[in-house]
Amino acid sequence: DVKVTQSSRYLVKRTGEKVFLECVQDMDHENMFWYRQDPGLGLRLIYFSYDVKMKEKGDIPEGYSVSREKKERFSLILESASTNQTSMYLCASSPETGVSPLHFGNGTRLTVT
Amino acid sequence: AQKITQTQPGMFVQEKEAVTLDCTYDTSDPSYGLFWYKQPSSGEMIFLIYQGSYDQQNATEGRYSLNFQKARKSANLVISASQLGDSAMYFCAMGRYNAGNNRKLIWGLGTSLAVNP
Numbered sequence: 001d002v003k004v005t006q007s008s009r010y011l012v013k014r015t016g017e018k019v020f021l022e023c024v025q026d027m028d029h030e031n032m033f034w035y036r037q038d039p040g041l042g043l044r045l046i047y048f049s050y051d052v053k054m055k056e057k058g059d060i061p062e063g064y065s066v067s068r069e070k071k072e073r074f075s076l077i078l079e080s081a082s083t084n085q086t087s088m089y090l091c092a093s094s095p096e097t098g099v100s101p102l103h104f105g106n107g108t109r110l111t112v113t
Numbered sequence: 114a115q116k117i118t119q120t121q122p123g124m125f126v127q128e129k130e131a132v133t134l135d136c137t138y139d140t141s142d143p144s145y146g147l148f149w150y151k152q153p154s155s156g157e158m159i160f161l162i163y164q165g166s167y168d169q170q171n172a173t174e175g176r177y178s179l180n181f182q183k184a185r186k187s188a189n190l191v192i193s194a195s196q197l198g199d200s201a202m203y204f205c206a207m208g209r210y211n212a213g214n215n216r217k218l219i220w221g222l223g224t225s226l227a228v229n230p
Contacts, residue, residue, distance in 0.1 A: 104158035
């Protein structure tokens with residue numbers, strides 16, 4: 001089974017802090033994704049990566065950056081956390097072939113105070 | 114524009130009964146795939162079932178089946194013999210074959226299903 005692991009289940013940070021959310025997958029998938037999920041807004045794509053060091057903006061990239069130095073790891077960075085970034089963050093991965101389902105991690109619930 | 118619509122914010126079903134969760138989609142692409150995911154209160158998104166636009170038969174996976182009506186652009190999820198553990202949010206999503214494969218899925222807002230004992 002594909003395993004996607006997010007480093008933290010719950011995280012509390014202060015406004016202005018730099019925040020790193022880490023995600024690791026163990027199935028050699030080319031694609032990795034970061035979503036945020038808010039009530040009533042569904043899943044919104046922040047960034048995705050289709051190869052090492054490659055990234056593309058999703059629908060809501062403002063205030064975020066990403067890093068993919070190794071194929072199995074995709075990091076989401078909040079350069080200066082703000083309260084409106086309080087949310088559930090979901091990482092996912094998928095292979096590059098065809099239309100394949102995304103495999104998700106357990107999510108990180110981030111609270112910015 | 115690509116769009117997924119789930120018209121039922123919340124649904125209730127009695128244990129052991131069947132339930133249908135609605136999903137309609139809008140696309141002009143001839144090649145696409147439709148997915149259903151389950152999200153329990155624990156937060157993890159679990160892939161349930163997939164239907165390709167060219168698949169002749171409706172997809173089935175255990176108690177899950179997908180009622181795919183291409184002309185109506187609907188891909189409803191049917192859960193048979195509901196169990197208490199089926200209580201969760203259910204999301205419908207669409208991916209296009211010609212958009213960098215499945216790099217950007219279009220998601221519905223979800224349906225909350227509660228199974229009553």
